[in-house]
Amino acid sequence: xxxxxxxxxxxxxxxxxxxxxxxxxxxxxxxxxxxxxxxxxxxxxxxxxxxxxxxxxxxxxxxxxxxxxxxxxxxxxxxxxxxxxxxxxxxxxxxxxxxxxxxxxxxxxxxxxxxxxxxxxxxxxxxxxxxxxxxxxxxxxxxxxxxxxxxxxxxxxxxxxxxxxxxxxxxxxxxxxxxxxxxxxxxxxxxxxxxxxxxxxxxxxxxxxxxxxxxxxxxxxxxxxxxxxxxxxxxxxxxxxxxxxxxxxxxxxxxx
Numbered sequence: 001x002x003x004x005x006x007x008x009x010x011x012x013x014x015x016x017x018x019x020x021x022x023x024x025x026x027x028x029x030x031x032x033x034x035x036x037x038x039x040x041x042x043x044x045x046x047x048x049x050x051x052x053x054x055x056x057x058x059x060x061x062x063x064x065x066x067x068x069x070x071x072x073x074x075x076x077x078x079x080x081x082x083x084x085x086x087x088x089x090x091x092x093x094x095x096x097x098x099x100x101x102x103x104x105x106x107x108x109x110x111x112x113x114x115x116x117x118x119x120x121x122x123x124x125x126x127x128x129x130x131x132x133x134x135x136x137x138x139x140x141x142x143x144x145x146x147x148x149x150x151x152x153x154x155x156x157x158x159x160x161x162x163x164x165x166x167x168x169x170x171x172x173x174x175x176x177x178x179x180x181x182x183x184x185x186x187x188x189x190x191x192x193x194x195x196x197x198x199x200x201x202x203x204x205x206x207x208x209x210x211x212x213x214x215x216x217x218x219x220x221x222x223x224x225x226x227x228x229x230x231x232x233x234x235x236x237x238x239x240x241x242x243x244x245x246x247x248x249x250x251x252x253x254x255x256x
Contacts, residue, residue, distance in 0.1 A: 030071035128164035
């Protein structure tokens with residue numbers, strides 16, 4: 001009885017092709033024949049991809065997936081590798097979007113940005129912000145708009161730019177209307193009343209200050225008068241004491 005074993009070298013039957021991706025996921029299959037079954041290895045930009053046997057599936061394709069993919073196969077029959085490769089290119093990069101009507105990638109317009117790949121639209125900057133260039137990628141590309149410089153007659157009197165918006169103010173003698181933009185002359189009677197009140201308050205303050213000074217001065221005079229009286233009394237007492245001392249001394253001398 002004779003046993004015959006048939007072996008064949010590994011061979012890749014279908015060449016994987018270059019792919020250009022807009023949206024979705026990507027499949028790449030390495031079809032191989034050979035006996036015994038060939039060992040298949042996948043590489044991405046010459047970096048070995050472990051745990052992949054025959055098919056590569058990429059979900060949510062992004063920039064990191066771009067590059068050259070290579071499939072190699074070999075078995076014990078031959079030491080010669082059977083190779084095939086393809087390039088994966090992303091069509092719509094960040095800063096662009098996929099237009100389904102024209103079937104092409106278009107740049108984001110001014111005031112819009114897109115940080116991701118293969119999206120169907122761009123994201124709009126917040127109110128009061130604008131991109132300085134087309135095809136912007138990041139929200140940080142949105143810059144504050146100085147509305148006071150870009151819009152004429154925005155405020156009737158004064159325009160003050162703030163972060164993301166602006167405010168209006170009026171000159172002296174005017175008040176800002178409810179629309180936040182126009183100004184109206186303040187009522188003259190109201191102005192006069194304010195001035196009168198201010199004058200009364202100022203006058204009262206002056207009167208109070210004068211009264212305080214007068215009271216302090218009177219207290220000072222009273223203190224000086226009281227002190228003078230005490231000094232006079234002390235001097236009189238001292239004089240009487242001296243006189244009594246002299247009389248006493250004279251009497252003693254007479255007895256002697």
